[in-house]
Amino acid sequence: MPNDFFTGIIERAKKTPKRVCLPESASADVVALAQRIDAEGLGTPVLIGNEGEVKALAASAGVPEFAFQCFDNADEAAVESLVDEYLSRFDNFSRKACARRAKDPLLCSMLLLKLGRVDCVAAGKECPTGDVIQAAMGIVGLAEGVRSPSSLGIADIPGFDGPEGTMLGLADCAITAQPTAEELAGIAIASADTASSLLGWEPRVALLAFSTKGSARHESIDVIREAVERVHELRPDIKCDGELQFDAAIIPAVAAHKVKEASEVAGRANVLIFPNLHAGNIGVKMVQIFGHANAYGPVLQGFAAPVCDFSRSAPVQEMLGNVAMLVIRAAAADTAKAAASARDGE
Known part of the structure; x- marks a missing residue:
């Protein structure tokens, strides 16, 4: 560390x-x-x-x-x-x-x-x-609104310039293999709370996918959209949006092009939620290996x-x-x- x-x-x-x-x-x-x-x-x-x-x-x-x-x-x-x-x-x-x-x-x-x-x-x-x-x-x-434990990793990525400078929150990269919509919503809620309490951030949570706001159709994307709706119902205080592709979540210019409606998250996300553990495990290791990031955690959360x-x-x-x-x-x-x-x- x-x-x-x-x-x-x-x-x-x-x-x-x-x-x-x-x-x-x-x-x-x-x-x-x-x-x-x-x-x-x-x-x-x-x-x-x-x-x-x-x-x-x-x-x-x-x-x-x-x-x-x-x-x-x-x-x-x-x-x-x-x-x-x-x-x-x-x-x-x-x-x-x-x-x-x-x-x-x-x-x-x-x-x-x-x-x-x-x-x-x-x-x-x-x-x-x-x-x-x-x-x-x-x-x-488990905490209220959470259906499964999860983990939040904190990546410090040289050269990245986001809302928190070089840092991003990444979840879940260690615990829940194939979350349901309710579990995914719980991961988003727990990650927002961890980012707020641990790092002092105002969380902007993006649920990632291979689609941005309906640009593709697949049953796996329906799970992500349902999860976003669930977060809005349970915790309207959390800024949460999805489904968003990775670039649309963190790059303002891409978000401006791909996201037509108003969003407090698109292009400015500081907490990224992967759709499953395959994506999370691969994603965090790519950030570490190719982005030369320092990674802290993962922080066990949701209890x-x-x-x-x-x-x-x-x-x-x-x-x-x-x-x-x-x-x-x-x-x-x-x-x-x-x-x-x-x-x-x-």
Whole structure:
């Protein structure tokens, strides 16, 4: 992660420190990450596991002493207290099922997140992405209007001159293979919210296709048009348009030629939504290889509370950048909840 982007993200995250849950406390890299979270002032690391074992691992790995909290999910009293609190607020698990989940570190972290005992969860160093997604889906659930989890990649493309300078948001490039119209709409909504909360952009979301505004006909294009309509219904505050070809989405002169009706997005899009994972995977790699772009993320999104997934090969510095982005999103989620609560109280 280049220094300028990394430094900016870290500085923003420091302003709103959060409780960051790290379930993989048996990993020396994760313990080193916890130390960096504390040292950088990003918040309080909350590790799932035994405090003594964490300290012993830190000492053996040469990690300096640092402030942290532990939730020991092998402690019967701690687990019982967690289960009691969960069952007092939610009824989707039996006592036995909830206790069983609390004994698994990854699932335990999601229970803590659901209860608000932590603000966000960062995992994936030792477990597959699919496990992180399944755990979040099964316990935390999805945000309103979202039908599937997805990811947003952030590309910094040398020579590109768009609404955000050289940067573009790209989704979904990692999770949902063949989204339905409802899923595609959810990806667009989640991507807009991520771009707004993480990057401070006013999102202009373009749903991409091989057609622009009816220039071609195909059943796959109908899915995209339906998705755009769905976004407009669910979130009229989001500037969203489609279907748009790639050039019509980002080049003003092409948009002026191809898009006849008024559009707040065409030619000025800063978030691009691919129609499926084939296009997303190919597209982001072409941008990286031929456009020499730096790519950040992908940022896991769409859940009711912030969750991030590390690459299992990620070094500690990269993981720290992911956590900083997660902390910023958690702060934005808190702000949104407070605003909603104030509206409800009026």
